[in-house]
Amino acid sequence: MRPVKFKKQAKKIRQFFRKRFCRLCREKITQIDYKDIKRLEKFITDRGKIISRRSSGNCAWHQRMIARAIKRTRYLALLPYTK
Numbered sequence: 224m225r226p227v228k229f230k231k232q233a234k235k236i237r238q239f240f241r242k243r244f245c246r247l248c249r250e251k252i253t254q255i256d257y258k259d260i261k262r263l264e265k266f267i268t269d270r271g272k273i274i275s276r277r278s279s280g281n282c283a284w285h286q287r288m289i290a291r292a293i294k295r296t297r298y299l300a301l302l303p304y305t306k
């Protein structure tokens with residue numbers, strides 16, 4: 224049998240990663256500008272990593288778009304690779 228404590232913890236983790244509706248779909252955004260750093264900053268961690276789809280709740284289409292834009296922005300040194 225599993226201890227009760229473990230069960231509670233598992234529930235908490237699931238709540239943290241709760242899937243939300245894609246933010247960009249709600250705003251009806253079809254293009255992401257790589258110069259729009261303010262928007263892209265919301266999708267990277269404080270260490271400069273791209274937040275996964277699992278935790279950001281983006282759809283595959285928008286996640287791909289964001290990843291591409293962030294990588295382009297990094298190359299232009301507008302965003303850091305790491306901090």
Ligand SMILES: [Zn+2]
Pocket residue numbers: 245246247248249281282283284285
């Ligand atoms: Zn979307």
